[in-house]
Amino acid sequence: MSSSDRRAILYLLAALPLAACGFTPAYAPGGPAAGLLGRVTVDAPTDKDSFDLVARLEERLGRTRAPEYRLSYRIETKTEGQAIAPDNTINRYQVIGTIAFTLHDEGTGAALSSGKVSSFTAYSAFGTSVATAASEADAHARLMRLLADQIVTRLIATSAEWNGA
Numbered sequence: 001m002s003s004s005d006r007r008a009i010l011y012l013l014a015a016l017p018l019a020a021c022g023f024t025p026a027y028a029p030g031g032p033a034a035g036l037l038g039r040v041t042v043d044a045p046t047d048k049d050s051f052d053l054v055a056r057l058e059e060r061l062g063r064t065r066a067p068e069y070r071l072s073y074r075i076e077t078k079t080e081g082q083a084i085a086p087d088n089t090i091n092r093y094q095v096i097g098t099i100a101f102t103l104h105d106e107g108t109g110a111a112l113s114s115g116k117v118s119s120f121t122a123y124s125a126f127g128t129s130v131a132t133a134a135s136e137a138d139a140h141a142r143l144m145r146l147l148a149d150q151i152v153t154r155l156i157a158t159s160a161e162w163n164g165a
Contacts, residue, residue: 033155033156033159033163034163035068035159035163036069036155036156036159036163037061037062038061038063038064038065038066039064039066039067039068039069040057040061040064040068040069040071040103040155041070041071041106042054042057042058042061042070042071042073043070043071043072043073048137048140049075049077049097049140049143049144050073050075050144052140052144052145053073053075053144053147053148056144056145056148056149057071057148057151060148060149060152061152061155067106068105068106068107069103069104069105069106069112070103070104070106071101071102071103071151072101072102072104073099073100073101073102073151074099074100074101075098075099075144075147076097076098076099076100077095077096077098077140077143078095078096079093079094079095079096079136080093080094080096081093081094082094082122089125090125091124091125091126092123092124092125093122093123093139094120094121094122095120095121095122095123095136095139095140096118096119096120097118097119097120097144097146097147098116098117098118099116099117099118099147099151100114100115100116101114101115101116101117101151101154102114103155103162112162113154113155113158113159113161113162115151115154117147117150117151117154118147119146119147119150121139121142121143121146122139123136123138123139
């Protein structure tokens with residue numbers, strides 16, 4: 001038996017339990033999250049963090065042409081020193097972020113899904129002030145991408161409860 005034949009058989013055997021449990025891809029036609037793509041409008045950004053968040057959400061959910069849902073959010077971040085040198089300078093910072101979000105029906109305004117996601121990232125403060133500022137900005141952008149991905153995952157996970165698709 002050739003290696004490719006073995007792989008095909010292993011793939012089929014691995015897929016068998018998924019087929020038996022009624023697994024359906026979330027974005028498949030008729031899937032619970034099929035109605036999300038291109039139908040969720042996100043509240044307009046007001047600062048750099050919210051701009052990065054909205055950009056990632058639109059990347060994952062698509063730009064809205066016919067909004068059926070509106071996603072509102074509230075971002076909270078805080079920065080904590082992590083590594084303190086013998087001269088009491090902080091060389092590494094941790095950025096902790098939390099986003100509370102609510103998905104609303106665009107027509108009625110009713111809240112369909114809500115939740116809170118949180119994560120953290122860090123950056124180095126070694127080098128010049130320009131390098132530190134660039135590291136901090138990058139850490140915030142990475143954090144917003146992480147949090148946006150968590151929001152999308154939550155929306156997909158709960159979409160069967162509130163989505164008519």
